[in-house]
Amino acid sequence: MTGQGHASAVVPVGEPMLPRIFRVVKRVRETADTFTFNLVPADGGQELAFQPGQFNMLTAFGAGEVPISISGDPARPETLVHTIRAVGSVTKVLCRAAKGDQIGVRGPYGTPWPVEQAKEQDVVIITGGLGLAPLRPAIYHVLGHRADYGNFELIYGARTPADIIFWRELERWRGRFDTRVHLTVDSAASDWRTNVGVVTHLIPRARFDPENTTALVCGPGVMMRFTVQELRNRGLPLERIFVSLERNMKCGLGLCGHCQLGPVFVCKDGPVFPYSRVRDWFEKREI
């Protein structure tokens, strides 16, 4: 792995299409349809080291295989953590997995968030919906090396309070003196005491120096597009705005071409890209 957000990932050697068997040791319900799973190797073998932003191909045996971002702490690779929303036939089966069940794992794949490059800079993380999951490892990393970074701002939006994931951690991060957490939902009942409005509306309130800031963005495509616009309005160059893209991945190795986006394979060249590299292809209607 290169450690650079804009380089291609190195493909693992050995039997790249053969999943390792992991066992579910914990299952946490985040929202009505989203669950976090802690996994350990079923054979007790080597832990799966990874970098923030990488993903695994997860197999629900008898149902299929899907790419899922790793949502755990890269400093604690002994437990592999994935957060999954039940939206398709495979993820619905995965989300039904209980403690003791087995899941196939291939990976980790893909390019990481540029947390090393961002050292000594302000870091702004802007995310919406389930997009917080692929960014949580980067948040762990920044908080674990807090002295290496300048201002740290986390802006998170969800549709309603019931759709917010990682509640306890958001509260914990919000309580830190060295981190500013901005939380918003699109609509809420009247007992909701923080922001209501779209996530992009909070960007002008974030404290960062555009000359010396790295932004990490992950969420639905339309959210990321408008977020990039707002960050540009704040003076952030596109080279320092990083996005994580989602495409239909199959092999995860850059071989099959399913996830091709213009000149790049999202699985191998991404999923994390500087926006400047993918801007011509981002949300392009024809592809």
Place this chain on the structure above:
Amino acid sequence: MQSIAAVLAEHPFMKGLTPRQLEVVAACGEKVHFKPGQFLCRDEEEVLRFYLVYQGRVAVEIFSHRRGAVTIRTLVEGEELGWLWFDKPYHWHLDARAVELTRTVALDVNCLRQACEADHDLGYEILKRYGHSLAVRFRILKLQLVDMYGG
């Protein structure tokens, strides 16, 4: 204690007005504070004030019999409430409630309208800001309508 003109001079909606214009606008205003839970305005009431929030948080709500009060937006320091004050029939169509202690400059809209009519330079400045505010509001509204996180 800061004068109303000084508070207005720092508020994004009024920033950039000349000292003379700020004095004219300030003459239409008073500082009004709201405790948590107090309403700044209620649905169907006549619009008598245009609020510039300089501290606190306000929930803008629409009441539905099925869902109760639904918060559709929150306002914080530097934002304004009362975008119907320029347009007949000058009635609120929402509720706005302080979520925490909220400090505002409340401008008498009749006074402000008259000031804008009497001084078209001032009127144009206010309308430019009003137009910008509406454009931002519509941009946000469009994103909310898209339901970004849906499906």
